Amino acid sequence: MKILVPVKRVVDYNVKVRVKTDGSGIETAGVKMSMNPFDEIAVEEAVRLKEKGVATEVIAVSLGVAQCAETIRTALAMGADRGILVESDADLQPLAVAKMLKAIADQEQPGLIILGKQAIDDDMSATGQMLAALLGWSQGTFASKLEIAGGQMTVTREVDGGLETVELTLPSIVTTDLRLNEPRYASLPNIMKARKKPIANMKPADLGVDPTPRLTTIKVSEPPKRKAGQKVGSIAELVSKLKTEAKVI
Amino acid sequence: MTSLVLLEFDAAGIKQPSRSAVAAATALGEVHVLVAGTGLDAAAAAAAKLPGVTKVLVADNAALDHLLAEPAAALLIALSPNYSHLLAATTAVGKNIMPRVAALLDVQPISDIAGVEDADTFVRPIYAGNGLATVKSSDTKKVITVRAASFDPIAAEGGNAAIEAIAVGAMPALSKFVSAELSKSERPELTAARVVISGGRGMQNGDNFRLLDPIADKLGAAVGASRAAVDAGFVPNEFQVGQTGKIVAPELYIAVGISGAIQHLAGMKDSKVIVAINKDEEAPIFQVADYGLVADLFTALPELAAELERT
Numbered sequence A: 001m002k003i004l005v006p007v008k009r010v011v012d013y014n015v016k017v018r019v020k021t022d023g024s025g026i027e028t029a030g031v032k033m034s035m036n037p038f039d040e041i042a043v044e045e046a047v048r049l050k051e052k053g054v055a056t057e058v059i060a061v062s063l064g065v066a067q068c069a070e071t072i073r074t075a076l077a078m079g080a081d082r083g084i085l086v087e088s089d090a091d092l093q094p095l096a097v098a099k100m101l102k103a104i105a106d107q108e109q110p111g112l113i114i115l116g117k118q119a120i121d122d123d124m125s126a127t128g129q130m131l132a133a134l135l136g137w138s139q140g141t142f143a144s145k146l147e148i149a150g151g152q153m154t155v156t157r158e159v160d161g162g163l164e165t166v167e168l169t170l171p172s173i174v175t176t177d178l179r180l181n182e183p184r185y186a187s188l189p190n191i192m193k194a195r196k197k198p199i200a201n202m203k204p205a206d207l208g209v210d211p212t213p214r215l216t217t218i219k220v221s222e223p224p225k226r227k228a229g230q231k232v233g234s235i236a237e238l239v240s241k242l243k244t245e246a247k248v249i
Numbered sequence B: 001m002t003s004l005v006l007l008e009f010d011a012a013g014i015k016q017p018s019r020s021a022v023a024a025a026t027a028l029g030e031v032h033v034l035v036a037g038t039g040l041d042a043a044a045a046a047a048a049k050l051p052g053v054t055k056v057l058v059a060d061n062a063a064l065d066h067l068l069a070e071p072a073a074a075l076l077i078a079l080s081p082n083y084s085h086l087l088a089a090t091t092a093v094g095k096n097i098m099p100r101v102a103a104l105l106d107v108q109p110i111s112d113i114a115g116v117e118d119a120d121t122f123v124r125p126i127y128a129g130n131g132l133a134t135v136k137s138s139d140t141k142k143v144i145t146v147r148a149a150s151f152d153p154i155a156a157e158g159g160n161a162a163i164e165a166i167a168v169g170a171m172p173a174l175s176k177f178v179s180a181e182l183s184k185s186e187r188p189e190l191t192a193a194r195v196v197i198s199g200g201r202g203m204q205n206g207d208n209f210r211l212l213d214p215i216a217d218k219l220g221a222a223v224g225a226s227r228a229a230v231d232a233g234f235v236p237n238e239f240q241v242g243q244t245g246k247i248v249a250p251e252l253y254i255a256v257g258i259s260g261a262i263q264h265l266a267g268m269k270d271s272k273v274i275v276a277i278n279k280d281e282e283a284p285i286f287q288v289a290d291y292g293l294v295a296d297l298f299t300a301l302p303e304l305a306a307e308l309e310r311t
Helices: A037-051 A068-078 A094-108 A127-135 A188-194 A235-244 B016-026 B041-048 B069-082 B092-104 B207-219 B227-231 B262-268 B297-310
Strands: A002-006 A009-011 A033-035 A057-064 A082-087 A112-116 A138-149 A152-159 A162-169 A172-176 A199-202 A215-221 A230-232 B002-006 B030-037 B053-060 B085-089 B110-113 B121-126 B131-137 B142-146 B162-165 B175-182 B195-199 B222-225 B252-256 B273-278 B291-294
Touching: A002 A037, A002 A094, A009 A068, A033 A037, A033 A068, A037 A057, A037 A068, A037 A112, A037 A172, A057 A068, A057 A094, A068 A082, A068 A188, A068 A199, A082 A094, A094 A127, A094 B092, A112 A127, A127 A138, A127 A172, A127 B069, A127 B092, A138 A162, A138 B069, A138 B092, A152 A172, A152 B092, A152 B175, A230 A235, A235 B273, A235 B291, A235 B297, B002 B016, B002 B069, B002 B092, B016 B030, B016 B085, B016 B142, B030 B041, B030 B069, B041 B053, B041 B162, B069 B092, B069 B175, B085 B092, B092 B110, B092 B142, B110 B121, B195 B207, B207 B222, B207 B252, B207 B297, B222 B227, B252 B262, B252 B297, B273 B297
Parallel strands: A002 A057, A002 A112, A057 A082, A082 A199, A112 A172, A138 A172, A230 B291, B002 B030, B002 B085, B030 B053, B053 B162, B085 B142, B110 B142, B195 B222, B195 B252, B252 B273, B273 B291
Antiparallel strands: A009 A033, A138 A152, A152 A162, A162 B175, A215 B131, B121 B131
C-alpha cells in the first residue's frame, strides 16, 4: 500500500507574525518557514507504517512556491521515499489543493492519505475532509491513534468531550492530531540521503485544476490588543478585586 | 435567502456552540435548523423553541446517530438546494462535516468565522488569531463554521418554529461508529463555562491538577490546560485551550502556571477578565492579564481555595 502525505510550507511555529501595515496580509518576507507541525506528525505516522510493513512506499506532496521543495526534502529526510511538487505562485486555497491532491491520488492510487488536521497559517482545517469528499472516501479526522488490518482501519479521534473510535473502509483519509506520535528528527545521514531521492515537478494545469481562489481577502487587521492590567500582591487582594472591581465572582 | 444550521444537542438541550451558530445565521436572514440521529423528539422540541428559527428539520435515521461525516455530509448535500448558507459551530463535529459538504458542492468553506459583514463577506481569525482576515466568497452557496466564542448564543427559549420530518435517502456505508470514551465531569463544558481555570506546564504533573478542583467547584468553572500540559501528558487533549484546541471566551479566565505562548493566547484572549498566577514575573501571560499575581502556584492555589471558601 502506498501512502500519500501532503505537506505544507508555513511560517514557522515560533515566529511572532505581524500584520502588514497596508492591511493586505501577514508579513512573510524574510520570515523563517517550516513544515506545518501537524504535517510532520503525518509524515512520521506514514514512515512508521512503512517500518511496520503496512505501507510499501511513502510519497510526500507539496503545493505552492518553488521553495516547497525544501519542505518535501524535510519529509524525505524523515523517511519518505519520493516527492511531488506542484509549483504555483497562486494563493492556493483548500478547495484547489484538494482538487489537485485528488488528481495526484487518481494517478498514484494510494491506499491511505495522511494530512495534518490544520495548517497553522490559515487555520482552515479543511483540506483532508475535502479530499476525502472528492475521492468519495471515508475520513478519520483529528486522529490520536490508528490501526490497519484487513482492508479496514480503526481510528481513535480527539473529539470535544474525549475520544471517539470509528472503523473506516480503506482507502481512507486520516488527519493528525498532536498526540498521534512524536515526529523524529532527521539524522544527518538521512538528510544527505534525502538529497538523492527524486522529486517530480508539475504545475496545476498538468493536473487539470484551475487554482483561482474563491475567497478574496479584502483586508487583514490586527486583533484588538489587550492591555496588561495590574499586579496584585496577595490572594486576598485578588479575590477582593474580582468581587468588587471586576465583579466576576 | 435562508440558512440551514446543523445543530448538536444532548439530554440538556441544544448545545451552546450551536446556539452561537444560530446567532450568526440570524444575521443573514431566515434560519432553519437541522437535528439528525434517532430519538429526536426532545431535541426537535428544544430546537423549535430557539428564537429566530422558523423551521426545524428532523432527520430520523440510525445512520446519522453519531453524526459521522460521511452520512451527515450526504444529508446536508441533499438539503442544500433550498439554502444559500449552510452553517455549523466550529466544534469537532462541525469541523469534521462542513468541509466535506463544501467540497461536494464545489465550494471553498469559510472556516471559523468571528464576524458577519454581509451575505458574502465574513471575518475570520488567521495565524492563531494574530490576524483578522475579512474575506469575500465568490461561491454562490456558502459553507461556514462559526467560532462560538465570537457570537453570543441565542436564548434556549422563546421561539415557536414548525417541526418537519424529512425523508433520508441512502447513506454511504464507509464508516462505522465503534465507541466513545467521553470524560465524565459534573463541571460545565469548556466552551460553555462562565469561568475557566487552566493549568500549564507549571503544574508539573497530572496529580497537581487536582489543586484546581476545589476552586473550579467553588466558582462553577470548567478546567482547561495549555498545550504544554497536554503534550506533557498531565491531562487529556479535550482540556486543551488554544489555537489547536478549544477557543473559549468566558467571563473569567484564570491561567495558572501558564507562560502564555501565542498559541495559548489564541484560545483565551477574548475572555472578559483574565487572571494570571505565575512565579515568573516576566511570563508573557502577564501582558494580557487584567490581574496578575506573581506567586508559586503550589502556595497560591490552596490559599485561593481557602479564600473563596472563607468569603
